[in-house]
Amino acid sequence: MQELKDFFKTLKLSNYGIRVYLTLLQSNTLTAKELSKKARVPTGRIYDVLEEIRDKGMIEIQESRPKLYKAISPNLAFHGLISHIQSENQKKISSLLDQAKVLESELEQSNLWFARESPGLFWSTAFGTLPVMSLFTKRINELTEEYLMTAFITEDTVRVLPLGKPLFRSILNAINRGVKVKILWSFEFDRRPVADEQKERNLQLYYGVLKKLQDLFGISSKLEGLKVKYINRRFPTYYDILDKNRVLIKLQNPLKPTQIFACLNVLDPILAKELRDKYLALWLHDAIEVPLLS
Incomplete structure (x- = not known):
């Protein structure tokens, strides 16, 4: 109950x-x-x-x-509840997009220094599996320095990993270009203590994911630019940080928890720095490191 x-x-x-x-x-x-x-x-x-x-x-x-x-x-x-949340999230995103358009228009007409520059987009969104995958691969292919990634593991992760081929191929290519990559995996548990039996099960699932990544995409401990860890609880929000100036905020599909159904792409160095600091603190103090398969 x-x-x-x-x-x-x-x-x-x-x-x-x-x-x-x-x-x-x-x-x-x-x-x-x-x-x-x-x-x-x-x-x-x-x-x-x-x-x-x-x-x-x-x-x-x-x-x-x-x-x-x-x-x-x-x-x-x-x-019914999940549909209600989806509707509310869509309304919030639509409202944010409307506000962003108004602000962008006002900034273009203002005398602020960056209004004289080519404004371009400082945000974008993607909905659905294919558009989200396309957004991620595009941004990862543009990486030059660093990629900090969050991801989650469920009982189905090993089964669905092959569907992530474009993503992980892009990550592998980035590593080969000299980009430093950290992947922090999590499990869908809240902040309450996790039982020892569950921790053991989490470790088994984690190793299963590592093996699948190696078998499918050649991602292993032989790659000097890659580091991987995990934590036994979930992130309140899943996000990736790219080259210290861009954030990709990921929303899980409530009906299919193994999927990311929407992504908000934000070009904001200040937000990226704050989230990067938070990510690295979690990486250093809470994340668990075990040897990658060789």
Whole structure:
């Protein structure tokens, strides 16, 4: 049950919303008054909570007197929540893009020194597997100095690694050009302590990924410009830093956690420096290094 509650929290559901939905799952239909009592939600908040989980597609309402509330199946509820998050993320990205366009236009017309330069794009986005892959390979092919990469490992990573051929071929070519590459892998666990059994399983999965990288793409300890480590927990946000001045922010697909479904490309040396410092601190103090396969 705790795992289910944690999952709902990652999907931005409030504690009261979680209580109400789980209470309805264990009941048939209930009135707002009954729910308030059973789920221990204050009477003054119950209707706001019901509206919240209704908007996220988690309950059905019978328009009787009084109204009756019923939980929809967990499968539909999960998909409803994830779809809601996808919609919200898309709205946020669209809003940011609109703001960026306005700011860029204002800067072009201002007397600031960089307005006289060719403005170009300082951001771009990519949605979908192929556009995201294309963006990554393009930027990696332009690297001249350094690439700091974050990535995640699941039970399916070894199986889907062949799909990353364009990405890892570009990384290999960058290493051969003299670019220094660090890859920091993570596992999908929060900040709570990870059990020893899970740590052992993580290590097995990690070695499986290393072997697959070597077999498929020739990425191994023989490459002087490559360093690889891992941590036993997840990153709040996955991002890569390119040549200390560009950041690629990656968004996982909630419906297919093995995929990155969107990427925000930001050319900002200040942001890149701040995230690089954070990355290197994690690399030095928390990341685990084991020998790469030779």
